Amino acid sequence: MLQKSYAHQLLDGLTKDQLYKYIFSELPENKAYYQKSMNQAVNAIVEHLENRNEPFSGASLEEVKVRFSKIFIDDTGYGATLHEVLDELKELYLNDAISFHNRKYVAHLNCPILTPALAAEVIISSINTSMDTWDQSAGGTFIELKLIDWTLNKIGYPVDSDGIFTSGGTQSNMMGLLLARDHFIHQRYKIDPKVDGLPPEATRFRIFCSEVSHFSLKKNAALLGLGQKSIVSVPVNEYYQMDTHTLIHAIEKERLSGNIPIAIVGTAGTTDFSSIDPLSDIAEVAETYNLWFHVDAAYGGGLVLSDKHCYKLKGIELSDSATIDYHKTFFQPVSSSGFFMRNKTHVDYIKYHADYLNSKEQEEEGLPNMVKKSIQTTRRFDALKLWMTLRMMGRKKLGQYIDDIIYLAQQTALMLRERGKFEVLNQPEISAIVFRYNPIPGTRIDLCSVNAHIRKAMFNEGKALIASTKVKGQVYLKFTLLNPLTELKDLEEIADIIQKHGEEYFRNN
Ligand SMILES: Cc1ncc(COP(=O)(O)O)c(C=O)c1O
Incomplete structure (x- = not known):
């Protein structure tokens, strides 16, 4: 007062x-x-x-x-x-x-978002539920649990699996590596890393992933005390997929040099190429060497929505853990992502009881608490967005969106090739196309400079946004197609703009 x-x-x-x-x-x-x-x-x-x-x-x-x-x-x-x-x-x-919803935004992995999810956002932030414990979330806990079960079922994990909503693919990948690390330590050294920390041998732990996997793996390995050197980049084949023979060779090589393989990460939807690693084959290798198998399906996870393309994820059901980003291919607003594990007891590696929050007694009473599965404490009720989306639209409509963007990506790759002025590096498995403007193949022009100029000029102009990346040190341009409203004629107009800036570069240099 x-x-x-x-x-x-x-x-x-x-x-x-x-x-x-x-x-x-x-x-x-x-x-x-x-x-x-x-x-x-x-x-x-x-x-x-x-x-x-x-x-x-x-x-x-x-x-x-x-x-x-x-x-x-x-x-x-x-x-x-x-x-x-x-x-x-x-x-x-x-x-x-920057308007991610615009039909000519084809740059990064940002999807247009759905109105049911936006209506949910208003409810989420107004009620401001925190998902850590039952006494802060009540029915919200069950909405999240239902969606976790639904996703586990789509992945094809057995009944004893579990999962949690996270802030994004980076956090989900961190949880995958964290469980992989602690499971290995627990099995091999019979210590509890949660209490005892890392054994000295951890400096020799090795995690295998493809050379075009997401940088969050390296970043997370560093944060987990394993150092970036623990990540072994396995060369990809001509389809930008991890080559399993090369993978086996890399594992053997590390073992021979005294290092300790602990995990393999397969990517379902690489950031640049949208390529999908041969998940079933990798699962076999992981089993042979007794390694944790994590699948980073941050991008490709949305394929579970499509009756036509879900087969591309075959093998994900054999993994120990998986990342799926709803804020990429489920058309959800940031943030909305999930981490999933095949064996729910593995959550014990991160579980913690705080007397004020989720005491042992409460757990024995049967009160659900989500904080035991999360590396966050206070956590947004992001699940409500996907809930309202699926309750209103159903899975199949979202699946149709996925089919549409994959079809558009295939048409776009064809269109670029037919123009004869572009080198297209990949046939999109999902919806990313890497290419460069190269109007006179074989001549000694500086392709890196012209393509870097094109991207920059397009950003400064704002009529259409595309991304760029480097492949083997060379600058390339990239389309990431996630908008089902974008049409081939939009991409044709974007290709015209690219050519216009390319020609302008040649005139001025
Ligand atoms: C394959 C892959 N994994 C992980 C991530 C990281 O996801 P987030 O940005 O949600 O942390 C990305 C982001 O683009 C990605 O493409």
């Missing part, structure tokens, strides 16, 4: 109602203010959609920096209306936001 009247005095002129209306609450004033605010925020987005036809405004870094240099957080404070703040936000952010 003392504090409230103190604040009251400080903010002279404000009534108590005016001061506290911002707090989300059942009080009539607050409820009305909430509803009005939400409407205004939605209106700002609708206006943004109306005014924005291109994926990017083309604003330069300098322009944006200057705008922020005029903002002093302490100076504003109370007094600004939501309307004013939203107006300011247009200038600072919305007008230049």
